[in-house]
Amino acid sequence: MNTPPSMVRLTTQRQILLEELSKVNTHPTACELYKMVQKRLPRIGLGTVYRNLEIMVDSGIILKLELGGEQKRFDATTEPHYHVRCTVCGKMDDVTLQVQEEITKKAAEKTSYKIIGHLLEFTGECPDCQKAQAAKTKEADTA
Amino acid sequence: MNTPPSMVRLTTQRQILLEELSKVNTHPTACELYKMVQKRLPRIGLGTVYRNLEIMVDSGIILKLELGGEQKRFDATTEPHYHVRCTVCGKMDDVTLQVQEEITKKAAEKTSYKIIGHLLEFTGECPDCQKAQAAKTKEADTA
DNA sequence: TTTAAATAGGATAGTAAGTATCATTTATAA
DNA sequence: TTATAAATGATACTTACTATCCTATTTAAA
Structure with a gap:
């Protein structure tokens, strides 16, 4: 069993990436994070963002949200919890609802x-989006 | 209110697509369906498959499963129900578990x-994949 | 029943998210 | 200090999916 000389370095890019991700609770996409990090590290590459997000997911520091929608989103909170997705703009937020452990057991039986x-x-x-929708409806009524 | 001269035709391609989708309960991807349909319609295009799946989703005949994984999957059963996804091969199956209506209400409060x-x-x-995994482990033991 | 319009099909080109490659740089270890 | 490993940024590539375009088919009108 030869342990490879591997160790995840906490590079500037990774640190800032994690800081930016921890700052928000909207679970940004890789592209959104890229833009956020770019403000502090203008020369960072999109590949670095993708690569490091993947590394952090693998080492359990962050979560990758692979549910509905076109793009994957990332979450600095690793404790299991649920999410809401806006069907209009795609934004995601947390839902602070007790995680249903028993449902997993029920499914296992089926x-x-x-x-x-x-x-x-x-x-x-x-x-x-609710506001925008309401404004739009109002506009249509007066027209 | 001018109704456009639009009506969804039940073409051969659509019929066969729906038949093939209804035949299985593994919720195939567009690409898998393409291969299935190709056996009966060798000249069908992949675009036709995507286009018609989308049309059938829009008209509520079938469901598009946009949960985890890289690709979208399709389901001929439109009643709400749950799924399992194999984390190894990506295959999806139904879980015949009672749909939890009350959880939606709980989330709405939060x-x-x-x-x-x-x-x-x-x-x-x-x-x-469980079998394959077991076989692999056994192989490693004897080696 | 011919003709016109609408709709659908197949082929192909184009997008966009994400991945792989590679030369260069940076950090760690001998 | 030097050798080795790992990370970066640039760029090319892959893949799932979408849009376009021209032809074919179906439906409706004359």
Whole structure:
């Protein structure tokens, strides 16, 4: 068993990436994070962002949210919790709802799969999009 | 209010696509469906598959599963139900678990989003991958 | 029943998110 | 100090999916 001379270095890029991700609770996409980090490290490459996010996911520092939507999103909170996704703008937020452990057991009884866990995502309309929608409706009424 | 001269035709391609999708319960990807349909319609284009799947989703005939994983999957059963995804091979199956309506209400109390519904996906290892894993472990032991 | 309009199909080009490659730089260890 | 490993940034590539375009088919009108 030869341990390879491998160790995850806390480079400036990784540190700033993690700082920026921890700063927000909207679970940004890789591209959004790239833009955020670019303000502090203008020469950073998009590849570095993707690479380091993946490394941090693998080492359990952050979570990758792979549910609905086109793009993957990232989350600095690693404790299991649920999310809402806005069906209009795609934004994601946390839902501070007790994680349902028992549902995993129930599912395990119903299938021949070896169940590991579950992902729960709520869908809805975010406050901003609700407002925008209301404004639009009002506009149509007066027209 | 001018209704456009639009109506969804039940073409051969659409019919066969729907038949093939209804035949299986593994929720195939567009690409998998393409291969399935190709056996009966060798000249069909991949674009036609994507286009018609989208049309059928829009008209509510089938469901698009946009949860975890790289690709979207399709489901001929439109009643709300849950799924398991194999974390090894990506295969998806149904979980015949009672849909938790009350969880949506609970979530609505915890967020400023206007909650519409929820998506629940279990993760685990499918029987085939469990077997393959077991065989691999055994091989390593004897080596 | 021919003709016109709408719709659909197949081929192909284009997008966009994400991944792989590679030369260069930076950090660590001998 | 030097050798080795690892990380970076630039760029090329892959893949799932979408848009475009021209042809074919279906439907409706004359």
